[in-house]
Amino acid sequence: xxxxTKTIAAAALIALGVAGTAGAQTVMKISYSTAINSxxxxxxxxxxxxxEKGTQGRxxxxxxxxxxxxxxxxxxEAVQLGTQDLVNASTGALGNFVPEVKIVDIPFLFRDxxxxxxxxxxxxxxxxxxxxxxxxxVGLAWTENGFRHxxxxxxxIVQASDASGLKIRTMENKVHLEGYKSFGILPTPMxxxxxxxxxxxxxxxxxxxxIPVILSAKLSQVQKHLSLTxxxxxxxxxxxxxxIWSKLSDSDKAIFQEAAKKxxxxxxxxxxxxxxxxxxxxxxxxxxxxxxxxxxxxxxAVAPAYANFAKEFGADKIAAIQAxx
Ligand code: EAX
Numbered sequence: 312x313x314x315x316t317k318t319i320a321a322a323a324l325i326a327l328g329v330a331g332t333a334g335a336q337t338v339m340k341i342s343y344s345t346a347i348n349s350x351x352x353x354x355x356x357x358x359x360x361x362x363e364k365g366t367q368g369r370x371x372x373x374x375x376x377x378x379x380x381x382x383x384x385x386x387x388e389a390v391q392l393g394t395q396d397l398v399n400a401s402t403g404a405l406g407n408f409v410p411e412v413k414i415v416d417i418p419f420l421f422r423d424x425x426x427x428x429x430x431x432x433x434x435x436x437x438x439x440x441x442x443x444x445x446x447x448x449v450g451l452a453w454t455e456n457g458f459r460h461x462x463x464x465x466x467x468i469v470q471a472s473d474a475s476g477l478k479i480r481t482m483e484n485k486v487h488l489e490g491y492k493s494f495g496i497l498p499t500p501m502x503x504x505x506x507x508x509x510x511x512x513x514x515x516x517x518x519x520x521x522i523p524v525i526l527s528a529k530l531s532q533v534q535k536h537l538s539l540t541x542x543x544x545x546x547x548x549x550x551x552x553x554x555i556w557s558k559l560s561d562s563d564k565a566i567f568q569e570a571a572k573k574x575x576x577x578x579x580x581x582x583x584x585x586x587x588x589x590x591x592x593x594x595x596x597x598x599x600x601x602x603x604x605x606x607x608x609x610x611x612a613v614a615p616a617y618a619n620f621a622k623e624f625g626a627d628k629i630a631a632i633q634a635x636x
Contacts, residue, residue, distance in 0.1 A: 336368060336369060336370070336371060337555075339359075339396035339397055339555060340375055340380070341359065341374060341375065341396065341397035341398065341399065342375035342376070342378075342381075342397075342398055344377070344378045344383060344400070344524070345527040345528060346376050346377055346528075347376040347377075348527070349376070349526075349527035349581070350457070350523040350578050350581040350582050351376070351399050351454070351456075351578065353577050353580075354399060354549070354575060354577050354578025354579075355372070355397075355549075355574065357570075357578070358372075358570045358573065358574030359374070361569065361573045362567060365569070369563075370563070372397070378503055381502070382404070382503050383398075383400040383403055383404040383405075383482070383502070384407060386398040387400055387404055387405060387550065390550050390551070390552045391446070393552050396551065397549065397550065398550050399549050399550075399574075399578075400547060400548065400550070401456040401546065402484075402545065402547070403482030403484050403487070403545065404483050407483065408446050409439075409442055411439060411442050412442070413484070413485065413624070414486075414620075414629070414632070415546050416484055416486040416487055416543060417486055417490065417617075417620050417629065418490040418542050418613045419543070419610050419613060420543070420544065420629065420632060420633065421544040421632075422633075424583075426635060427544045427546070428453075428455070428579065429635055431453040431546055432453065435632060436453055436546075440452075440453070440548070443550065444553075447553055448553075449550060449551045449552070449556045450549070450550055451549045451551055451571035452548070452549050452568070452574065453546055453547070454549050454574060454575045454579070455575070455579045456520075456546065456547040456582075457521025457522060457523050457524070457585075458543070459519045459520055459521055459540075459543050459545050460520070460521070460522065460537060460538060460539050460540050460542070461479065461517060461519045461537075461542070462517050462518055462520070462530060462537045462538075462598075463479065463516045463535075463536050464516055464517060464534060464535050465517070466536065467601045468536065468538035468601060469601055470608035470609075471494050471605075471609045471611070471612040472495065472608065474495055474496050475496070476495065477496050477516045477517055478497045478514075478516045479496040479497065479498055479499065479515060479516065479517045480499050480500075480501045480509060480510075480515045480518040481499065481500050481519065482500065482503075483500045483501075483502065488500065489616050490542075490613050490616050490620075491519075492616075493613045493614075493616045494609060494612050494613065506528075507528060507533060511533045517534065517536075518530070518534075519542070520545075521545055521585075522586055522589040523581065523582050523585040523586075525537065525593065531596035532596075534598065535597075535598065536598070536599050536600075537600045538600075538604050539602050541606065542609055542613075549571045549575070590602075617629075
């Protein structure tokens with residue numbers, strides 16, 4: 312082959328090689344507690360689709376639903392260590408890594424979904440995301456778990472006194488533990504992957520979770536009573552590992568952030584759908600539902616704990632959140 316042609320051929324191969332490298336694909340592991348068709352799965356898949364599209368396939372995800380990579384605490388720790396790339400998790404365990412986040416777990420802090428979403432997407436919530444960076448977690452956007460309600464196998468819960476003495480599984484969350492104790496329950500912190508079996512075996516009488524989790528985890532198979540206590544709003548967050556984030560160009564960072572917003576929108580829409588359709592489905596599965604819970608009795612019961620929450624987080628911060636219209 313003529314020398315010149317050889318040079319051109321070599322240059323072409325190098326270019327291809329470079330192009331090949333430039334086309335290299337990073338497959339990111341993303342995990343969450345519930346099924347791929349749950350609110351977490353819908354939000355995570357929407358995020359990943361947007362990232363893959365926006366980076367022309369340079370970044371894509373491998374989904375790990377159903378707590379395949381462990382409970383939320385384990386998943387968050389793995390992202391912090393870089394052994395996992397992304398996690399879509401509730402703030403249940405997050406306060407153990409970023410203490411400032413615990414304020415959002417105060418019972419009856421948020422009035423409704425509109426209020427909660429406005430606070431989390433506003434200055435307060437965005438500032439909390441920034442606070443995660445110093446703890447080796449890059450919070451991309453607030454997704455959503457939903458308002459939590461109590462389920463149990465013993466009796467209908469209409470007012471706080473009905474919950475007294477029940478052994479209820481809780482997340483590993485100090486604010487929940489303190490708040491729920493004031494309801495008179497015996498709170499039992501436990502990682503999510505152990506909950507279904509614990510309910511089945513009667514190790515605990517009940518648990519508390521949003522309708523989307525109760526539905527997707529098929530808790531109707533192991534829980535007889537659901538009471539719409541709506542005792543706390545459970546935010547969730549899409550977190551990426553600094554290992555991934557630090558290697559992204561500014562334009563790819565912007566693509567990840569835009570994709571996270573789209574994922575959060577999709578997740579919240581699925582929560583809305585589950586809130587609208589879930590009760591009928593659970594009734595069909597045999598769950599006895601108490602809709603007219605005496606919420607005042609729970610608010611009264613938790614009031615004394617607010618003094619401690621105010622000491623820990625600042626009464627002004629709590630008031631500022633509640634003042635958001
Ligand atoms: O985030 O552990 C829990 O009860 C959470 O709500 C669940 O992992 C979904």
